Amino acid sequence: MSYSEDELISISALAHYSYCPRRCALIHIEQAWEENLFTAQGRLMHERAHSETRETRGNITTARGLPLRSLRLGLVDKADVVEFHRQPASVAQPFPVEYKRGKPKVESCDKIQLCAQAMCLEEMLNVAVLDGAIFYGTTNRRFDVAFDDLLRRETEETARATHALLDAGVTPPPEHRKSCESCSLLHGCFPKALRPGRSAVAYINTIWDSL
Ligand code: SF4
Incomplete structure (x- = not known):
């Protein structure tokens, strides 16, 4: 199955769905959004990361605000950061990095969001993306995430479920x-x-x- 351009949904909707389907519906169907200190800090972090720039240091080129799209999963968004790790005699390996204000969560919503970015990069660049990282502002550390089969399946299922929720247009209780x-x-x-x-x-x- 392949989605058309006007059926694409934001990758962030997957993270919202994974956190709570009602939260996803309130934000993406009812356009409800309440800014609090945490969301304001997160928004500022993302605005900084989403200004489109590129820089190269050593073997790593860092692209900020890179547009992402997957017609297979029906997703569109911008990556906070994608590092391209150059390796001798092979194509540069993309390594997505997502910036979060808080600390690592018990829920897998952040990992699903990052994995969806990786799957977009794979479709766009025709290259395997094996891992990436999430940087958490509270701990000021980044955690590596491997895109294994389990996480990929969870990401695909979340993409399908999020499309179904937004297509139905009904907010769950x-x-x-x-x-x-x-x-x-x-x-x-x-x-x-x-x-x-x-x-x-x-x-x-x-x-x-x-x-
Ligand atoms: S049930 Fe309501 S308050 Fe709880 S996570 Fe979902 S949207 Fe947020």
Whole structure:
């Protein structure tokens, strides 16, 4: 299967879906976005990384803001950074690097986002991309990520599920989870109050308690 240009969705939607399908729908279907300190810091980091530049030091050429696309997965975006590692007698090996404000997450959403970038590069450049890295601002360290079969399968499944969610255009009900506490949409989502099966009285009491 191959998608057309106007069916492409942003790679960041996969990360949102993997974190929470409702969060993905609120952002990409309902255009809901609440800026908080964390998202503002993240946005500034990405704006810096997305200004299109290239520089070469030694055997590594660093491209910032490189456009990415995969018609097979139906994805489009810009990479924060792609390093091209030159090796003797072979083509330069692309090595995507994603910048995140926070610290490494339990969820695999960041790895899926990075793997989707790698799969776009493979389709665009016809070269195998074996690994990349995620830089976390809080720990000020970057962690290598290997694009193994398991992560690739998870990325493909997430791409399909995200397309299905956005095509359907229906926002799933909330489901309270640990990651809700660091979700920038928490205050507009009411994950505890609105969960399926909750009575209207309980819902109103929750709103009242939060005032
Ligand atoms: S608050 Fe929780 S349920 Fe609501 S969008 Fe965020 S992660 Fe999803």
